[in-house]
Amino acid sequence: MLFNKFSGLLLLVAVAALGGCMRPMPNDPAPSAQAADKIRLTLVSNSSASSGGQTETQAAKATGWGTIKGRFVYDGTPPTPGNISITKDQDVCGKHPLSNESLLVSKDGGLANVVLFARNKNLEAHPDYAASADKPVLLDNSECHFVPHVLAVRTTQPLQIKNSDSVGHNTNIAFATNAPFNGIISSGTTAEQKLTSAEPSPATVVCNIHPWMKGYVVVQSNPYMAVSSKDGTFEIKNAPAGIPLEFQAWHESSSGPSGAVQADRSDLKWQPNGRFTVMLEPDQVLDLKDIKVPAASLATK
DSSP, X not given: OHHHHHHHHHHHHHHHHHHHHHSXXXXXXXXXXXXHHHHHHHHHHXXXXXXXXXXXXOOSOOSEEEEEEEEEXXXXXXXXXXXXXXXXXXXXXXXXXXXOOSSOBOTTOBBOOOEEXXXXXXXXXXXXXXXXXXXXXXXXXXXXXXXXXXXXXXXXXXXXXXXXXXXXXXXXXXXXXXXXXXXXXXXXXXXXXXXXXXXSSOEEEEOSSSTTOEEEEEEESSSOEXXXXXXSEEEEEEEEESSOEEEEEEOTTBOXXXXXXXXXXXXXXXXXXXXXXXXXXXTOEEXXXXXXXXXXXXXXX
């Protein structure tokens, strides 16, 4: 009986102490839903930086739209692409000289074929992207190489694979999350592949008939991706503003983890895994200017 009374007394003391801890003190700041939401978004962004795949679902809605642009630059003496030795169908494939496309640098240092894509899941798409949401995207077997060398496509867009050459080609795409494609594309014909999910990294494309042929297909569920042009420039328009956007930079010749682009950009808190996070203001044009990629981190493959 004495034990029960003592236990009851302890319970009352504990409840009273808990209630005291929960009562706000006179000088405590008022709760702020906006501050809590900002902290939550920061934690989501930080946790996703160390994980694979895309970031967790972004719950906050965009407050507007902005543009992010810049230029990838090869930080060193621009290399000269080596010529490819044509070992099959020389009467067709040997008509035009073919160069190794794994590391293309313009005379003024622009680094081509850098892939930049937003890793956030379920990003709201600007209405301007609706018109091309189901527009087919073409990967061509032309003059015995893949055109373009790096292709970006959304999961809502059919991937068309064409053969413009007078000889047959094999297009073998090593998808990780989508059904793999490995088929013979006869001269003058086109095949189509439906895509259902984003790929964690660019999928390799090869031709088993002509072994020098190689390219990449980038598949994402949102339209916020770009492939740097011959002069190294890129631009992503109408990206969601007011929420953290985590971007991934990739290049096939990068020695970084899984092709992650290396860059010394402390202002962007650029990570060794090729990721950085920005938050756009409505109607802002964020110019990242020159993003220098060390020559030592890139090697011709």
